[in-house]
Amino acid sequence: MENVPLITVSDLSKTFQAGASSRPVLRGVSLSVDRGEFVCIVGAMGSGKSTLLGIMAGLLRPDTGSVTIDGVAVEDIPKRAAFVFQNYSLLPWFTALENVRLAVAAARPDLSSAEQRDRSTRALEQVGLGNAIQRRPRQLSGGMRQRVAIARAFATEPDILFLDEPFGALDALTRETLQGELAGLFSHSGRPVTTVMVTNNVEEAILLADRIVPVLSGPPATLGTPIPVPLGRPRTVATLAHDEDASHFRAHVMATLAAATGRRKPHTTANAPVRTGALVEAQK
Amino acid sequence: MIAKRLLHLVLPLIGVGLALAGWWAASTQVPDLPSPLRTWEESRLYVMEPLAKRGEMDQGIGRLAFYSLVRVGQGFLLGALLGTPLGFLLGLSPMLKRMFDPLIQVLRPISPLAWLPLGLILFQKSEPAALFAIAVCSMWPTVLNTMAGVRAIPQDYWNVAKVLRLSKVTTFTKIIIPATLPYMFTGYRLSLGIAWLVIVASEMLTGTPGIGGFLWQEYNSLVYAHILLAIVTIGMIGFVLDRLMGLVETRLRTA
Numbered sequence: 001m002e003n004v005p006l007i008t009v010s011d012l013s014k015t016f017q018a019g020a021s022s023r024p025v026l027r028g029v030s031l032s033v034d035r036g037e038f039v040c041i042v043g044a045m046g047s048g049k050s051t052l053l054g055i056m057a058g059l060l061r062p063d064t065g066s067v068t069i070d071g072v073a074v075e076d077i078p079k080r081a082a083f084v085f086q087n088y089s090l091l092p093w094f095t096a097l098e099n100v101r102l103a104v105a106a107a108r109p110d111l112s113s114a115e116q117r118d119r120s121t122r123a124l125e126q127v128g129l130g131n132a133i134q135r136r137p138r139q140l141s142g143g144m145r146q147r148v149a150i151a152r153a154f155a156t157e158p159d160i161l162f163l164d165e166p167f168g169a170l171d172a173l174t175r176e177t178l179q180g181e182l183a184g185l186f187s188h189s190g191r192p193v194t195t196v197m198v199t200n201n202v203e204e205a206i207l208l209a210d211r212i213v214p215v216l217s218g219p220p221a222t223l224g225t226p227i228p229v230p231l232g233r234p235r236t237v238a239t240l241a242h243d244e245d246a247s248h249f250r251a252h253v254m255a256t257l258a259a260a261t262g263r264r265k266p267h268t269t270a271n272a273p274v275r276t277g278a279l280v281e282a283q284k
Numbered sequence: 285m286i287a288k289r290l291l292h293l294v295l296p297l298i299g300v301g302l303a304l305a306g307w308w309a310a311s312t313q314v315p316d317l318p319s320p321l322r323t324w325e326e327s328r329l330y331v332m333e334p335l336a337k338r339g340e341m342d343q344g345i346g347r348l349a350f351y352s353l354v355r356v357g358q359g360f361l362l363g364a365l366l367g368t369p370l371g372f373l374l375g376l377s378p379m380l381k382r383m384f385d386p387l388i389q390v391l392r393p394i395s396p397l398a399w400l401p402l403g404l405i406l407f408q409k410s411e412p413a414a415l416f417a418i419a420v421c422s423m424w425p426t427v428l429n430t431m432a433g434v435r436a437i438p439q440d441y442w443n444v445a446k447v448l449r450l451s452k453v454t455t456f457t458k459i460i461i462p463a464t465l466p467y468m469f470t471g472y473r474l475s476l477g478i479a480w481l482v483i484v485a486s487e488m489l490t491g492t493p494g495i496g497g498f499l500w501q502e503y504n505s506l507v508y509a510h511i512l513l514a515i516v517t518i519g520m521i522g523f524v525l526d527r528l529m530g531l532v533e534t535r536l537r538t539a
Contacts, residue, residue, distance in 0.1 A: 077449060091462070094458075106449055
């Protein structure tokens with residue numbers, strides 16, 4: 001039972017139609033995620049990794065292939081799953097508390113109104129927003145907004161967490177802080193949360209993931225062989241910076257990703273002029 | 285700073301003064317057109333005793349305006365009650381939009397003068413016919429703006445509804461309505477403006493007491509000064525209504 005993967009993705013393909021032209025995004029993508037595992041899908045911007053995550057979460061439909069969670073085919077976003085978007089996606093007419101509470105009320109209608117409120121408040125306190133719960137999103141900084149979004153995800157006590165570039169819109173310092181906080185939330189949650197995160201930041205993947213799945217840039221994108229992260233926990237940005245094993249591993253992941261970009265067929269290069277630049281950015 | 289403020293105060297006054305001068309000049313050429321001064325003298329009783337009631341049509345200007353405002357309020361409310369749900373339906377269903385959009389575009393430019401006889405046929409009485417005309421003329425901006433508001437809801441919000449697995453009802457009350465609210469109020473402001481335009485026409489044709497009925501009656505009684513009084517009053521009330529709705533609208537946009 002322990003060895004059966006929780007999420008199984010097999011042979012996904014997706015092509016976007018835009019008028020007469022069509023753009024293949026994914027082809028023959030397969031992946032499995034174990035229960036309680038943290039998997040990072042790492043690739044350059046525009047490589048189709050967000051599309052893959054959207055399909056895994058049931059937000060998008062694949063053209064071919066299937067996604068199963070606990071052996072059941074994903075039709076819609078699964079119960080007990082939460083999703084964090086890159087652009088926060090908070091509702092501006094609600095306060096931070098109301099935004100979190102909306103999720104809690106939808107996920108746990110069995111709880112009383114007071115319990116829903118308490119749970120939402122606690123979730124916001126956990127991300128350090130205890131004194132900002134009555135503020136609206138436009139009164140919060142980007143980092144605080146993303147904290148609200150993370151609190152909203154954790155408040156529903158999900159078994160599965162989908163993170164779509166959750167720190168992509170933040171400045172470098174805030175990004176680092178939030179990465180650390182997220183790692184802390186996982187170790188404090190006291191139960192396994194299976195997580196799939198999409199990012200273009202290799203450091204972030206090494207800090208958080210159990211396994212790193214490189215995206216071989218297309219189009220259409222395919223996945224490379226997953227790389228297990230051979231580093232103990234807890235990991236922090238500071239310790240990883242000075243750890244020799246971490247440096248070796250970082251170099252290994254970088255080389256794999258660079259090889260992945262190099263493996264692109266020549267005729268596709270013209271279609272994707274930004275790709276190389278984005279990967280360079282990811283290597284910083 | 286103070287000089288600039290003074291200028292802002294003085295310039296509109298100069299504008300009004302010039303308009304009065306033009307009116308006065310015209311009145312020297314057209315014998316039937318009373319001069320501003322004569323208009324004021326003949327209107328004085330109506331303005332100074334705005335709530336007086338001397339007869340069915342012979343009432344203070346405030347009382348007449350009040351009748352009209354109540355009628356406009358009812359017609360506008362009826363239009364909003366019909367127009368808002370219709371706007372949501374058309375915004376949420378591309379199929380319904382395709383079905384009804386051409387019809388709306390044809391109905392929209394029809395004058396209140398054309399709707400009123402139809403209302404009289406339908407309801408036999410002047411009061412409901414007037415409400416019908418106001419509602420049916422004024423509802424279109426509400427319909428179209430609400431529809432546009434729903435269609436302008438960013439994909440992000442739909443995604444939130446999806447990932448939080450919100451029910452249809454919750455999605456409607458917590459996401460669709462708040463996201464559309466500023467658009468709805470733009471619609472309401474424009475609708476109220478049209479409702480106020482329609483009131484004069486509908487009171488004229490039905491002869492009901494109110495600012496428009498008064499205007500038409502005084503024309504028939506050859507008291508031309510009172511026509512001008514009614515015109516100025518209609519304009520000022522319309523201006524105030526628009527400003528009030530504008531205030532609500534700005535509050536919603538910044539909220």
